[in-house]
Amino acid sequence: MEAFKYNHTLQGRNIRLLKVIPGAESTVLRIELMERSLDDAQFEALSYVWGDQKEKMLAICNSKQLEIGANLYAALLQKRRRRCTVPIWADQICIDQNNTDEKTRQVRLMRTIYATADRVVIWLGEQQSEDEDAYSLAKHLYRKFDGRSYDINAGKYDFHDFDCRSVGVPEPLFNWRWTAFFNIISNPWFGRVWVVQELLVAKKSVMWRGRLDLDTDVILWLAMQVGRHRNLYCNFNNTMGSPEFSALTARDIASGYYAFKDHGPRPIYGVLSRYLGMEATDSRDRFFALAGVSLGLDPAFVDYKKTFREVACLVGKMTLLGFPTYRVTGNGTELLILNDNPSNHRFLIDWLAFHANPKNIELGLPSWVPDLLSPHKPGLLMTGFYNSLYLQTERPLPNPRVRFSDQPVDITGVGPTQWQIRVPNVSRTYPFPLTP
Template sequence: MFLETIRLPGNSQLVWADAVCIDQQNLGERDQQVKLMGSIYSQAQMVLIWLGPNDHEDTERARALIDHMTTYRMRDQETPPTLQEARDYFTMIERPLWNAFAGILRRPWFERVWVIQEAANASKGLFIVGDQTFLLDEFYLAADTLLHYHLGGLLQFEGPIQGPESLVCMNHIKRHILTESEHELLGALILTRPFNATNPKDKLFGILGLIHDGSVPGLQVDNSMSVTQIYQNISLYFLFSVGSLRILSSVCTVPQNHPIQTPSWVPNWSFKGEGGSYTRNKHYYRATRNTKPEIWASSADNNLVLKGNFVDKVNRFSLFQNLTPPTLTAEDGNIDFAGPLILQKAQRINQYYVLALGNTDGLSEISSGAYDNFLRTLICNRTMEGIEPTPAFIARVQSFVQNTQSLLLLDDWTEWYRYL
C-alpha cells in the first residue's frame, strides 16, 4: 500500500525500501547491509516514513494541532510566555485535535528500534499518514513543545503514549550523539532501550547504522550467534577492549520467567521493565579518572571478578512516607494530566533525601556548601547536556527540590501548580 501511495502517475522515481531490497532470511546479507544502512539514509534526498492509512478528518485535525504548536513556538521566540500562560493556551485547544494527534503517535512505528536510524540519519524526513504528509521536523517540534510546556498528559487522556518520548530520543541522537565510539554505542543502547524489536538481536543490530560506518572495531558479533552471546560480547567489548566498567551501570534485575537470561553482569537489552536498571542516566562519568580496572572473566562459569576498594556499607534504607496518586478529574482543569508526573518526581526526590540523610528533618541543619554538594551529587554534577552545571543551574535544582518537597506535605493536590 505504501508503494501505491507514493506512486507518481506518468513519472518515475528511485525508491529504496529495506524490507524489499534486503533478503531478510539471508543472515550474511543482513549483516553486510546493516553496516550500509546509516549511509543509505543519510545520503537519501528524502526519507519517506509510512505510518499507514488514516481517517481524513482525523489527519486534518492532527495537522491543525501541529500548526497551532508551530505558530505558538514562533511567537514564543519573540515574547516568551510563562509556563502557566502556555498551558492555558494549549488546554483551550479542542479535545478532538489532541485525540487525532494521539492516534498517530500511538502507531507501532514509534516503538520500533529499527526506525531510529531512519529518523536520526535522515537529512530530510517526511511522514505519510493516509493522504496527508508531515515533515519529520514538524513532529520533532511538536514533541519538544509537549516536553517544554509539560503538556504530555493532554495526549495521554486515553492512556500512555510512547510517541513523544521516541521523537525526543531520535532528535537527541540526531543532534547530540557523542562522538567517541565507546560513548556512541553505549549511549545509543541506553537511549533506545524502551524501543521494541521482534528479534531481540536487533536491539544491537538495529542501531549499528548510528555508529560510524556501522561497525565497531573489537566488537565480535553477528546474526549467527545466540542473543545471550551477542549481549555478553557487548559487555566483554566494553570491559576488556575499551577497559571501562560503565556497561555495568545498565545491568538490571530480570524476572526468572523472562525468555532471555544473561549472566548477572551482562545487561539484558531485551528487557525494558520500569525501575529495573540500577541507573538510567544517559551521561557518563569517571569517578576513578583514568585508572584501569582490574577485572577477570571466567568462560567456564560466566563469572566476572573485579578488584576494588571497600568504601562503606549501607545499614538500612526506607521511604519517608507512602504516597498514593491523587484523584483528579477533567473538571480540575489543566491539572488532570500533571498529578501522576509530579507524584513520581516527588517520590524520587523523597527517596534521595532519605538515602542521603536518613531523615528529611536534617535538611535545615545542612550548611549551604554541603547542600550545594548534595544537589550536585543528585545530578552527578552534570546537566542534561553532559557539562558541569553553573551555580545558577544548581540554584534551579535547589528550587525544584524544595518545591517538590513541599508537594509531599500538601493535603490538597489541586494546589500543586503553585509550586511549579
C-alpha cells in the same frame, strides 16, 4: 503465476531498488526490482514498520508473485497514488531475508543506504479524518515556540504543565485536536528500534500519513513536549487508554533525534539506554539496528551468525568497560580497545544497578549483563532519576574500575596486555574476552 525468487546474492556495495509501476487504484500492486551500485544510485528510502507478517498481500514483482507485509503494501500503494517514479529502497523486499550472508552484508550497509538516499519517507499509516487539524495545531505551536531553535537541554527535568492558554490553543483534556495528534504519535513506527537509525542519518525526511505530508521536525518537536509536560503526558495516557509504553516512546525517538543533531553518535550502551523498550522482530536487531549510530563499532559487529546471547554479552562487556572500541582483526580475533587512560573508564555503581537485568533468566543471559533492552516501570524510572540527580552529589559511590592483568597476550598490532574489569564488592574478576 510463478513465485518470485532472488536469483543471486548481492555483493560489495550493490543494493536492490524497487520501482512502483503506475496503475489504477483497483489493480494489484506491480513493482520492478533492479540492482544498482550504492555509489551512483539515485533513490529514496522507506522507513516503516513491518507489522504482523501473518497479514500478507500479493504483489507482482518482475512479473512474478511476491507476498509482502500489509503495511509495506499500503505504503507502496500510496507511492503509486502520488505517481512517484523515483526508485525506493525497502528492506523487506530489497534484501533476501532468507539469505543470512546477504542479510548481514546489507544490514552493515544500512546506515550508508539511509544516509545516501535523496529522501527518507516515513510511513505513518493511512490518513485519519482529523489529522489535518492535528497537524495545524502542531505547526501553530512549533511557530509560536520557535521550534527550529529548540534546546533539548532546556527544562530537561521540569515536569510542569504546558501553558496552552498563553499561546491560544485548547487544553488537552478531551480535546479532539490533541486526541488526533496523540493518535499520530501512537503509530507503531514510534516503537520500532530500526527507525532510529533511519531517522537520524537521513539528510532529508518527510512523514507520510496517507496523502498528508508532515514535517518531521514539527511532529517530533511536539512529541517531545508531550513527553515533557505533565498535562500533555497525563492526557495522552488517559486518552489513549494508558498504553504500555505511554508517551515516553515517541518522546525518546524525538529526544534521540535532537541529541544526535547536537552531539552526534554515542557509545552503543548509551544509545540503547535511550531507547529502552523499542521492539524488533529479531531480538539481535535490538543491537544491530543501532550499530550505525553508535561510536567505535567495526561493521563486523553486525553478524547474523551470532546468537542473541553472544551479541548481548559483547555489549555487556562494552558497558562494563565504558567507551570501548570494538573491532575484528584479520584473523577474526574480536577486540575491545580502550584508547586512553584505563582508570577513566568507570561507571557509577548505581547506574549499573539501575540497569540490572531482571529478565536475564528469561532471556538466557548471564546476570552480569546490564539490561539495556527492557522498558523500566515508572517507579524505577523515578528511582534512577533521583539517584542521578541527587545521590551523586550527596555521598561518594563506589565505581567499577578497569585494571591491567599481568597475563600477557600476543596479538599483532595490540599492546601486550589483557584488559580486565573489577567491580567493587564483587570478589570475582572477569577476564576479557568473557565467555558468554
